[in-house]
Amino acid sequence: MNRAEPRVAEDAKSGAGLDDRLQAHIGGQLKSMYDSYLNAPIPDRLVELLEKLDEVSRESGPDETRGSDK
């Protein structure tokens, strides 16, 4: 992974970098690679935390928000 030689990297830093279109393109590719995670089941640990959050939010009432811990 040492293909980026220091001098070249410096040249690139002084340049404009990836413009919006190229960033959007890379981002779109990233998005498609991460798509499988969207359909993966939510791990038990996170489901438990959601349930716990549901319980405590019922106890404290739906409208109670800032500054109240319990």
Add this chain to the structure above:
Amino acid sequence: MSIAMTIAPHLPYLRRFARALTGSQTSGDAYVAACLEAIIADQGIFDTSLEPRVALYKVLVGIWDAIDVNHRSDVPETAFERNLDAVMPRARQAFLLTTVEEFSPQQTGLILNVDADEVRSLIEEAGREISAQVSTNVLIIEDEAMIAMDLEALVTGLGHEVSGLARTHREAIAAAEKRRPGLVLADIQLADGSSGLDAVNEMLEEIDVPVIFITAYPERLLTGERPEPAFLITKPFQTDTVRAVISQALFFDTRAGTQEAVAAARG
């Protein structure tokens, strides 16, 4: 609706974001769990005046910023995640929020607690850092002088260096031996009747390098007999297409014949 019910539909997306941000699913899920725990401890940190998804990401980003992630032990597994990891944290957040998560600049500003100008400069910073991270030296195998010049300008415009210009199979091998390329752009039909494909295959016996074929005869490459090229651009080409494919090949570090290559080349 309770906070839990409001949050639930956004959780898969938050997991994706956390995974992209940290470079591993385990780390990402640890942050998502920490985010939920924080809201359980103090529901006030979930800002109900914001759109729920924006409010949720804002909590996660707050936690990620507060906990020292730079000393974590797990290193991103894939090349593209290492490339992402090299982008400074705030710029990486802005990049992922606007591209992968498709938040508007305004929503991104709310999540990151910065104004629109700062979002813009963070995104520009991400572009510069990714560009610097993937910058390399490129071997161009092309016998038509005008096209070779176009490609050379395009490659240097992206912040790369042209390590060699070859017009024939023999010149290509000589150039790669003289200086190992980080990327090869290859035409198939070369001036002396030799083949860019043969030149590349000979090269790949010695070195592992991403290759982008640029050809007027794509059907000659897609034979199904050998590993098909990850990247194929048909002549005449659009400059923007070549720029996008070069950036993609380098960011995802795509080599011929690998699963990752096939995945990245689609779409």
